[in-house]
Amino acid sequence: MAKVIFTSHLKSVAPDVAVDAPGGSVGAAIFAAHPAVRGYVLDDQGRLRLHIAVFVDGVHVRRDALDHPLRSDSELYIMQALSGG
Amino acid sequence: MANRLYVASRKGLLIYERGAKAGWRHATTAFRGSPVTMVLASRDNRTIFAGLNLGHFGTKLHRTTDDGASWTELPAPSFPKVEGGDKDAKAPAVSAIWSMEWAGKDKPGALWLGTAPAALFHSSDNGGDAWTLLSANLPPVNAVRLV
Numbered sequence: 001m002a003k004v005i006f007t008s009h010l011k012s013v014a015p016d017v018a019v020d021a022p023g024g025s026v027g028a029a030i031f032a033a034h035p036a037v038r039g040y041v042l043d044d045q046g047r048l049r050l051h052i053a054v055f056v057d058g059v060h061v062r063r064d065a066l067d068h069p070l071r072s073d074s075e076l077y078i079m080q081a082l083s084g085g
Numbered sequence: 086m087a088n089r090l091y092v093a094s095r096k097g098l099l100i101y102e103r104g105a106k107a108g109w110r111h112a113t114t115a116f117r118g119s120p121v122t123m124v125l126a127s128r129d130n131r132t133i134f135a136g137l138n139l140g141h142f143g144t145k146l147h148r149t150t151d152d153g154a155s156w157t158e159l160p161a162p163s164f165p166k167v168e169g170g171d172k173d174a175k176a177p178a179v180s181a182i183w184s185m186e187w188a189g190k191d192k193p194g195a196l197w198l199g200t201a202p203a204a205l206f207h208s209s210d211n212g213g214d215a216w217t218l219l220s221a222n223l224p225p226v227n228a229v230r231l232v
Contacts, residue, residue: 010142040142044163044178045170051141080141 002074004033009080013037021076026054027066029076041078053081089130093121098135100153115153125185125196134196134213136182144179144200148213162198162206162216177202 001020008016014037021029031038043049054065055077061068070076090101090109098115116137123136131152137145147156163179170176181201188195188207196213198206206216 039145039161040139043143045166045173045176047171047174047176047178049141049143 002029002070002072002076004029004076004078006034006037006078007080010037010040010078013040014078023070023072023074025066026056026061026068026070026076029070030066030078037078051081051083053077053079055079089126091124091126091133093124093135095120097121098124113153115156116147123182123185125187127187132212134185136185138181144182146182146213159213160215162200162204162218164204164218177204179204 002023003018004021005018006014006016010016014034019033021033023029030041041049041052048054048065054061054068056068056070057074088103090103092099092101097117097119098121100112100115101109102112104110116135120138120140121135122138124133126133131150133149133153135147135156137147139145144161146159146161148159149156161179162182164177167173167176179200179202182198183201184197184199186197188197192210194208194210194212196208198208198216200206205219207219208214208216
């Protein structure tokens with residue numbers, strides 16, 4: 001099973017410990033892991049929200065992140081991007 | 086004379102109460118640390134709506150029916166999905182709740198809600214449990230006083 005880890009800023013709607021989810025794609029894994037998080041991660045049109053960052057096996061997935069494939073042993077982090085200077 | 090003051094701030098919903106002698110005093114803060122863009126209370130202060138803009142995590146709408154003792158997240162108003170919208174950066178999405186108003190004494194539980202980008206939503210008789218988009222593509226203003 002893939003592991004999904006949500007940022008602690010989502011602890012009101014998502015588990016704050018790693019949870020198992022089926023492989024397949026990032027999108028499928030996120031919502032299998034915890035469906036209540038959908039409106040926090042996706043916008044009205046089902047797009048990944050602008051400042052949500054997705055990391056798969058240590059790599060920042062910048063394009064078409066929801067469709068990105070996951071292996072059965074992948075580790076998926078859902079984070080919030082920070083900007084500024 | 087009103088004895089309750091609600092202040093929607095970038096750091097939460099601040100609630101003040103008028104004391105017998107000492108003027109206004111801070112009673113409590115809800116949604117501490119979260120930007121609150123709109124607040125609407127019933128005349129008896131039992132029912133209160135709070136519109137939040139959580140930045141990374143989008144627009145949220147919460148309601149209490151017990152004077153703030155407990156809050157429930159409601160479905161936030163949203164634009165209907167358009168074909169291909171999940172791949173189209175220009176397809177509309179609500180970015181903030183800017184205005185709310187009761188529909189009138191003869192329509193208990195009915196509400197109006199204005200958003201950015203400019204659109205008007207209506208909740209007919211369910212106290213905000215569901216929202217219907219009435220009009221989009223209003224003039225591009227971010228604040229609307231609903232009367």
